[in-house]
Amino acid sequence: MRFTAVRTPLKPALIAAVACGALIAATVQTSATVPVPAAAIPAGTPDVLLTDQASKRVLLLDGGRRAWDPGADPAVVKWAFSPVGDARYADLEPEASWVHPSEAKVRRWRGRTYVLTVASFGFAAVVAYPSGARYWGAALSPGTIRHNPHSIELLPDGNVAVAGSTGGVVRLYAASQGRAGVPYVDHPLKDAHGLHWDGGRRVLWALGGDRLVALRVGGTAARPTLREVAGARLPAPHGHDLGPVAGDPDRLWVSSGSAVHQYEKSTGTFRRDFPGAAGISRARVKAVGDDPVTGQVISTVPERGLGETWWTRTVAVHRPAGRYRLAGGGIYKARWWTAWCDRWGGAGGGGGSGGPGGSGGPGGSVGSGGPGGPGTSAVAVVPGGAFAAGAAVVPRAVGMSGRAGGADAPGAGGAGGAAGWWCRP
Numbered sequence: 001m002r003f004t005a006v007r008t009p010l011k012p013a014l015i016a017a018v019a020c021g022a023l024i025a026a027t028v029q030t031s032a033t034v035p036v037p038a039a040a041i042p043a044g045t046p047d048v049l050l051t052d053q054a055s056k057r058v059l060l061l062d063g064g065r066r067a068w069d070p071g072a073d074p075a076v077v078k079w080a081f082s083p084v085g086d087a088r089y090a091d092l093e094p095e096a097s098w099v100h101p102s103e104a105k106v107r108r109w110r111g112r113t114y115v116l117t118v119a120s121f122g123f124a125a126v127v128a129y130p131s132g133a134r135y136w137g138a139a140l141s142p143g144t145i146r147h148n149p150h151s152i153e154l155l156p157d158g159n160v161a162v163a164g165s166t167g168g169v170v171r172l173y174a175a176s177q178g179r180a181g182v183p184y185v186d187h188p189l190k191d192a193h194g195l196h197w198d199g200g201r202r203v204l205w206a207l208g209g210d211r212l213v214a215l216r217v218g219g220t221a222a223r224p225t226l227r228e229v230a231g232a233r234l235p236a237p238h239g240h241d242l243g244p245v246a247g248d249p250d251r252l253w254v255s256s257g258s259a260v261h262q263y264e265k266s267t268g269t270f271r272r273d274f275p276g277a278a279g280i281s282r283a284r285v286k287a288v289g290d291d292p293v294t295g296q297v298i299s300t301v302p303e304r305g306l307g308e309t310w311w312t313r314t315v316a317v318h319r320p321a322g323r324y325r326l327a328g329g330g331i332y333k334a335r336w337w338t339a340w341c342d343r344w345g346g347a348g349g350g351g352g353s354g355g356p357g358g359s360g361g362p363g364g365s366v367g368s369g370g371p372g373g374p375g376t377s378a379v380a381v382v383p384g385g386a387f388a389a390g391a392a393v394v395p396r397a398v399g400m401s402g403r404a405g406g407a408d409a410p411g412a413g414g415a416g417g418a419a420g421w422w423c424r425p
Contacts, residue, residue, distance in 0.1 A: 041063070041064055041066070041322070042294045042296065042320070043294075044293045044294050045063045045064060045291070045294055045296065046063050046291055046293070046336045046337045046338050046424060047060055047061060047062060047063040047078055047336075047337040048060070048061050048063050048298065048315060048324060048334055048335070048336065048337065049061075049104050049105070049106055049115070049334070049335050049336075049337050050104065050300075050315065050326075050331050050332075050333060050334035050335070051101040051102060051103065051104050051117070051331065051332045051333050051334075052101075052326065052329050052330060052331055053100050053101060053308065053311060053330040053331075053332055054306075054307060054311070054328060054329050054330030055328075055329075055330075056082055056084065056098060056099070056101065057080050057081060057082045057101070058080065058081040058082070058101060058104045058115060058117050059077055059079075059080050059326075060077070060078040060079040060080070060337060061076055061077060061078065061324070061326070062075070062076045062077075062078060063336075063337070065324075066322065066323065066324055066325065067324075067325055067327070068324060068325065068326045068327065068329075069326075069327035069328075070327070071327065071328070072327070079129065079130055081115065081117065081127055081132055082094075082098065083098050083123065083125065083137075084098055086132070088132070088133065088134045089125065089134060089137060091137075091139075092123055092125070092137050092138070092139040092142065093122075093139055093142040093143065094123060096121060096122070096142045096143030097119060097121050097122035097123035097139045097140075097142035097143060098119045098121070098123045099119055099120060099121035099143075100119055100120035100121065100308075100332070101117060101118070101119045101120075101123075101332070102118055102119055102120050102149065102150050102151075102332055102333065103116070103117055103118045103149070103150060103151050103152055103333060104116070104117045104333065104335065105117075105152070105243075105335055106129070106335070106337060106338070106339045106425050107154045107339055107340075108339045108340070108341045108423065108425060109154055109156075109158070112128065113128070113129040113130075113339070113425040114126050114127060114128055114129060114135060114154060115127045115129050116152045116153065116154055116160075117152065118149035118150065118151065118152045118162060119149065120145060120148050120149065120150075121142065121143055121144065121145060121148075122139045122140040122141050122142040122143065122144065122146075122147060122149065123137075123139060123142070123149070124137065124138045124139070124140060124149050124152055124160075124162045125137035125138075126152075126154055126160055126175070129425065135175075136160055136173070136175040138162070138173060140162065140164060140167070140171070145166050146166060146167060147162075147164035147166060147167035147169070147171075148164055148165045148166035148167065149162050149163065149164050149165075150163050150164070150165045150192065150193045150194070151163040151192075151193060151194050151195040151242070152195065153195040153196060153197050153204065154197070155172075155197055155204070155217065156197070156199070157176050157221045158175055158176030158221070159172060159173060159174055159175050159176050159217075159221060159224055160172070160173045160175040161173070161195050161197075161204055161206075162195075163189070163192035163193055163194060163195050163206060163207075163208070164192055165191050165192055165193050165208070167192070168188060168189060168190045168191060168192060168208070169186045169187065169188060169189065169192060170186070170187045170188075170189050170192050170195065170204075170206045170208075170215065170226065171184050171185070171186050171187075172184060172185050172186075172187070172204075172217065172224050172226055174221060174222055174223065174224060176221045176222075177221070177222050183222075183223065185219075185223075185224055185225055185226055186226075187206075187215060187226040187228070189206055189208040189209070189211070189213065190208050190209040190211075191208045191209040191238070191239070192206060192207070192208035193207050193208055193239055193240050193241070193242070194206065194207035194208075194239065194240065194241055194242025194243070194254075195207075195242065196242050196243055196244060196252065198214075198244075198265075199340070200249060201214070201265070202216075202217075203215060203216055203217075203229065203230075204216075204217060204226070205242060205252060206242075207239040207240070207241075207242040207254060208239055209237065209238070209239060210233055210234045210236075210237040210238075210239065211231055211232070211233060211234065211239070212231065212232050212234060212239065212242070212252075212254060212263060213228050213230065213231040213232075214228070214229050214230040214231065215227065215228055215229070216228075216229045230268075232263065232268055232270070234254065234256055234261075234270065235256070235259070235261060235270050236256040236257060236258045236259050237256060237257055238256050238257030238258075239254065239255070239256050240255045240256060240257070240284075240285065240286060241253065241254070241255040241285060241286060241287050241288055241333070242254055242255075243288070243289050243335075244289075244340065245262055245274075245290060246289070246290045246291065246292035246338065246422060247290055247292060247295065248262075250264055250265050250266050251263060251264055251265070251271075251274075252265070253288050253289060253290075254270065255285040255286070255287075255288050257283065257284060258283045258284075259272070259281045259282070259283070260272075260277075260280050260281040260282070260285050260288055260299070261281070262274050275295075275319060276297060276318045276319045279318050279321070280297055280299060280318050282301060283301075284301055284302055285299050285300070285301055286299075286300045286301065286302070286310070286312075286332055286333050287299060287300045287332075287333035287334055287335060289335050289336055290336075291336045291338055292338065292422040293338075293422070295319055296317055296318065296319055296320070296336075297317070297318040297319055298315050298316065298317055298318070298324075298334055298335070298336060299315075299316050299318070299334075300312050300314070300315055300316070300331055300332065300333055300334050301314075301316065306330060307330055308330060310332060311329075311330035311331060311332065312329075312330075312331050313325055313326050313327070313328075313329045313330075313331060314326075314331070315331065315334040337424065337425065338422055338423070338424060338425075339422070339423055339424075339425050340421075340422060340423075341421045341422070341423040
């Protein structure tokens with residue numbers, strides 16, 4: 001299907017094609033498959049951050065309540081964001097660009113909490129929590145789906161990456177240089193949908209179409225570059241959501257049009273051997289992620305009979321089974337209110353040296369040293385936003401492989417694993 005980029009007023013045919021991302025015709029009936037709410041919500045359950053396209057807001061909702069009805073009980077809303085009518089975002093044309101908010105995730109950076117959000121009609125911003133102040137923002141072809149932003153990530157240097165599905169691009173903005181949306185660098189990725197910064201490997205993972213790629217950020221903060229250094233083909237097409245597996249830093253959550261996998265970085269394989277896979281892995285999962293404290297997983301899948309075919313009013317909970325329901329909602333993605341606070345962690349341990357390379361024959365090339373051993377990390381959970389050591393929950397972290405050795409020379413050791421804490425912002 002071809003789309004025509006237009007400005008408002010929005011045409012129904014255009015709106016009907018936007019936020020579904022990969023254009024898969026079938027709509028999954030979730031009301032029959034989502035388990036009934038659990039009798040008790042586990043202690044330590046975090047709040048839930050989600051994009052509600054029906055109200056055109058990002059909402060932080062009470063994770064201790066299974067039924068969310070903001071109209072009848074406003075207290076279930078811990079925080080809300082919309083740029084419409086906010087002078088701090090007026091230059092981003094939110095009346096046109098803030099249509100179908102398609103991503104919301106929380107990050108800790110330089111001791112502060114930020115919510116990262118994008119919308120299908122061009123809006124992209126890093127929003128300070130709880131003030132709503134603007135750290136950075138841009139409008140990608142506002143009022144059109146020429147880019148159709150689907151994900152966003154904040155890098156350690158303060159720069160910001162945005163994935164545009166229709167635009168087929170990962171765009172890295174030099175946001176550290178000021179609030180303006182330029183300069184930037186583009187890296188092509190068909191149907192780009194997901195982004196995740198990997199502090200352990202120092203790469204930006206990007207998901208699009210049938211590929212998962214690792215992008216190395218080079219250049220300077222003022223003029224960054226992107227270079228693909230690794231990639232893997234998905235077991236199924238229409239890659240959609242991408243994020244860290246909180247319980248295992250060697251893995252990434254990857255959803256596609258027909259299944260959910262975990263990508264194991266150290267082996268380069270997609271796996272479905274994770275706990276609860278039978279219930280978690282299903283078609284058209286728009287968002288999936290786990291909580292490092294309780295081990296619970298949440299996911300969103302479209303349901304029939306709502307305003308758009310990609311909406312749901314249900315956030316499914318797995319391990320143990322349950323569900324949240326948003327009255328009158330049009331949920332696209334939902335995520336636990338949990339952030340990786342690597343800035344506050346100690347350094348990861350270095351990997352072991354690789355073995356010596358073999359000598360090359362006459363005119364031949366030298367052999368390669370073995371890869372460096374895995375790095376170690378100190379990872380703990382810190383409840384309540386406090387930055388004190390908590391109970392360790394991540395069993396291991398895998399460092400990067402070492403470089404190959406030359407003739408009779410040892411390979412270099414691998415980089416240390418990621419270090420830090422999962423924390424409640």
